[in-house]
Amino acid sequence: MVFARGDVSGHDDQALGMNHLHSGDDCGRKLTSAQEHHTSASDITVVSWDGDKDPGNPYNWSPKQKWTLTAVAAFTTFITMMNGTIITVAHEAINEEFNISDASFPHSYWPVTSWAVGGSVSSLLILPLMEDFGVRWVFLITYVAFLCFIIPQALAQNFATLIVTRFFAGGCVSILANTSATVIGNVWETEKARNIPVSLYIVTYLAGSSIGPVIGAPIYHYLSWRWIGYLQLIWCGALLPMYYFMFKECRGTAILGQRAKALREDGVRAYSQHEIDSEGNSMLMIVVRSATRPIILFFTESVVFVSTLWSGFTVGTLYLFTQSVEQVFTGLYGWTPAQAGYVQAAIVIGEILGWVGTLFSGKLYFTSASRNTEVPGTPIPEARLYLAIVGGMFGLSGGMFTYAWTSYPSLPWIAPAVGLAMVGAGGVIVVTGISDYVVDAYSKYAASAVGIMVAGENTFSGFLPLAAMSLYSTLGFNWASTVLAFISFGLSLAPILFVIWGKEIRARSPFMKEATMEKRTESIDSV
Template sequence: MHAPNIEPDLVLEHGSESDLDVLAQEKSVHHPVPTVGPQERNPDDEPTVHLLGLDALLPTFCPVEILKENGINDAVVSERVSKAAELGSPFLWSTFKKVTVLCGAFMASCLAAYAAGAYALAAVPVRELWRISDVQFNAGITTFVMGFGIAPMILAPVSEAHGRYWVFVGSGVTFLIGTIGCAVTNHYAGMLVCRFIVGCGASVYATLTGGVVSDLYHKEDRNTPMALYSLSIMAGTGLGPLVSGAVVDHLGWRWVFYIQACAVGLTTLIIFVFFQETRSNVVLRKKCRAINKAIAENTSATWLQFQSEMEERKFNISIVWRSFAFPLQLLATESIVFWFSAWASFAWAILYMQFSSIGIVFRDVYGFNSTQVGAVYVAVVVGSTIACLLAIFQEPITHKFWPSRMTSPEGRLLPPGILSALLPIGLFWFGWTATPSVHWISPTLAIGSCTIGIFSIYLAGFNYLADSYHLYASSALAAQSMCRNLLAGIFPLFTMFMLKGLRYWGAGSLLGGIGLFLTAIPWLLAFYGQRIRARSPFAGALVGDV
């Protein structure tokens, strides 16, 4: 007897990966297993395979009953099998166990964002050492983002089919190797290559950690852990320049990467020791192997085997192709995916643009050194923390005052629709106050305003696409991720030209105007999103459920 072939949509980015489990439960077909005692069997008979679904991870699952149905009544065997069957659903883990797993993952996601921003503060000494231009230096940000965008397309399907654990550990090793390479390289080309390697390793933590949250928490319980995950990303982008500014001035630019390497190595060790497998389909296969081993070691009834209903998919190039093709199809045909991707991509591009623009503006206007420029990024950390607290506390408040409205995906757009306006406000504010006649605290506060807006957009994008597309959410989020990484890699390359050509007030006004236009997206979807989803072949099926 063989398990039915289940091929759900590939999971590419954080947030909807546990939907694979939902789809598997919906598509699985339970076949009755004939009761065949050992005395009735011939040696040449095929093994009796008992298929287990995800409900076998629940506490109600009792393998001893199945043993009795097949004529195995030995008490010792029953005890050993029961012990082997203790592996349970990650959803049912204790809070302490979930927090232990997430602490390492959140540390890693924070370091991934840290690595993106820390590089920027090495600009002055590296440009002087290798006699390269600002654009050439910023190409290191672009190659980092290239690795950030490419690696998850391959590793997300691998982690989905074969588990998170070794993908996370292997990515940590890659992250560490790339960071050490950045520290010791003596050539500009070597720096670009190592930055790409760093991006590949760091990308897993920045993208798949959200999937770990989805593995551990049901949708209604994810708001707080997802807000904390987003905080680890956003705060990391501020901590990188904050720490590295002082390091460059007092220890030299290579220590920017040596310190990162120490932190990455420690975090990888923590993940190796404390991280546990969270993919339910992988845990189920592990449980089946444990039960089969217990039966084989304690009885001659090896003809009875337990097997997961979800076949282990073999990794091949077609999986990678689907990882690219279907998200592009959604991007081209689904207006919700397109406009949400445009909104989130612009916000992410501004975040990466800040790695260059803050240093340029504060050195030029206020004469700041690297340590002082790094200190400006405190605004990013504080803004991220405020945004996280707002995200955590706004959920119960909005449910209290608009309970019926909050049951729909559109209801969750109201708070971020308000907070996202802080992005264009901050851009106008920064551009028009970055002058010698205005105290430096004013553009610094503007950066905090932008950060709150970016945080709300990032979190809203995950929540709305995951709620709206359900089984296709992974591909919708992947489309958004591709757009985000593309713009984030391009914007730093022309930051200098824009700021010098349009002046600071002109650049702030242009970007603020674009941001203001895009801020209309959540409000349009809040009022018309359900009608738009009703016309979608991918999201329309869910309209009646919300």
């Protein structure tokens, strides 16, 4: 999940993943610090905000405007993420129609794998376009493209068509979800103001994936698997006018660029600072930089490496349950695939409960500022991990153990469902904590750090569930989930080292050290 990822043009060269939730702050302050002025050397007007109270600056919008756009963005994330898993309940009908067999390998999951891979690729290659074209038009164009790729999902006449079109649909959803995340960083200025919107975004990101089988089950049961695509097209198409009128441009550099363009049309040589800074940078250069820096961080930074594995495994596990739940509940209770789809609502309930827990995590984080001796007055980055570690051990691992050892036909179905709810709660707490920690610890390079985490989440989501059928068939329901529980528990132990030796780890990392120096400078300037 995930998994992540505001306006990062003054911070990092890319706009990826859930990092957008945080990294817009510094750029906004830079832009509001200067008035429109003339450079005598070339007589070029540099367009900036009209003072600190400029109503065009998204940070100065009213709370109603901010929450409206945030709600629209979060809802978009929820409604589009369903596309990834909604067809999983209909795999038997799809197999029968296209003559596909799951006897030796879960071939029916390839449409979900291609969807996740498409999301991973698009997040690295296409999201940088927002740097130059802004959020609104990237969002609207991508949304229309997404609608177009839903159509062949419903009309596909062969299995290959389904796989290919879902690859592009997944790419569109990744852009839409991350564009929605960008909104939060662009309209909420302070870290404290972003706390609730960030957690709201992450829970809609994960719950959207988890609720897919729950929504798909009644459609498949009462209509047919093709109606899963038809109804998505209907409700997503009906929302397009709302997005057109309500999804305002909120990227500061794009708004200033529009002002500069209007002045140029009147004969004034006006440019925004972003346009000046971007001169000479080709789109290819931007894309290459966006795609390579996350990989460098992954292989050179232990924090990024562990965080990517932990977050990726967490989100991948939530996708794995779209496969294992059907195996377990049909095997234990003789349920149909549609009935097994309904029970996955337990995961969504858990994710909502986990979201409530993340609000307490934010409180722990902000109160840590009173005991920070490294940068007095600012919260300790590792405080973001306190509840995430607990959520990983008792939520994810504990939920998997519960799911494993209540998988007996003699026990009521509600018992393993409780385990699923625990996993859902732990998943939200873990992903929120990891994302917040990485963004806070890497600051300037947060976009790249969380960008690779998003790629990891998509990779695990696409390929981990492919092992579910073999894992549960070979080891049995009890020990298959137990193995997953032990892996999750091991991944939860590693961040404890970050909490204990966080200061030393940040001192050895050139990327994290730069972030610490920035915070120390800001702390001194605020005194």
